[in-house]
Amino acid sequence: MAEKSTATAASRYSAPALEKGMAILEVLSESAEGCTMNELSARLGRSVSEIFRMVIVLEKLGYIAADASDRYCLTLRLFHLAHRHYPVRQLSECALPLMQELAIQCQQSCHLSIYRQGRLVIIAQVDSPARWSLSLKLGTQMGLGDTSSGQVLLAFCDEAERVRMLQTHVPTDGEVIVPETQLRRQLAKVRKDGYSVMKSRQIQGVTNIAAPVRDQYGQVVAAVNVPHIARIDALQTPAIEDIRPMLLQVAGRISHRLGQQ
Secondary structure (H helix, E strand, C coil): CHHHHHHHHHHHCCCHHHHHHHHHHHHHHCCCCCECHHHHHHHHCCCHHHHHHHHHHHHHHCCEEECCCCCEEECCHHHHHHHCCHHHHHHHHHHHHHHHHHHHHHCCCEEEEEEECCEEEEEEEECCCCCCCCCCCCCCEECCCCCHHHHHHHHCCCHHHHHHHHHHCCCCCCCCCCCHHHHHHHHHHHHHHCCEEEECCCCCCEEEEEEEEECCCCCEEEEEEEEEECCCCCCCCCCHHHHHHHHHHHHHHHHHHHHCC
């Protein structure tokens, strides 16, 4: 009876303006290059006059922004709202102190990423104490099959979840789609080794080393990654082979902390 009354209430109450605003945000979330007002109109199946006021309000509130060519894109406001969500905040708060230790040990930057709603997203970042480092902004979206972090998250989930992640993934700009047979072979190696080491497919001269972070149930919920940049001058910094055990230890300690929450 309760279920019936809930369903009746859901059908009785509606908020067309809210639905319109959410539809605009969803369309923009799937468009890496953003959309003009006319493109939004076409993709939503609504006239420009129907969506104009909502677009202006969303821009005023800071959820979207227009560039010089009047293309609208999402801002990081939604990411920051999600970042306040307890599980994400809990994960980053557990990880950051240990990631800072790792950055000092290996003299490289490191970042933490999770998979959410079709995207691999950076939720924590620590810069290297050295002069040279590779830094990624919070909220940055990365490729799934063509990144070390993405392959870690894919490798340590079950087959059904892996298929779902690949099917719902929203590719980033320039993302290299790895052929299925090649990807399966790479993921099998990651599972066997317990970590991923691969040359960056985005930036020349960078080798990514990533390890899984597990929750209290043993499920992999994040990947911690060190984008290694090799020095070629007189200053010696830890090599990839030296960083690997450091990274695995830190990933294990983060997992242990999560298990105690």
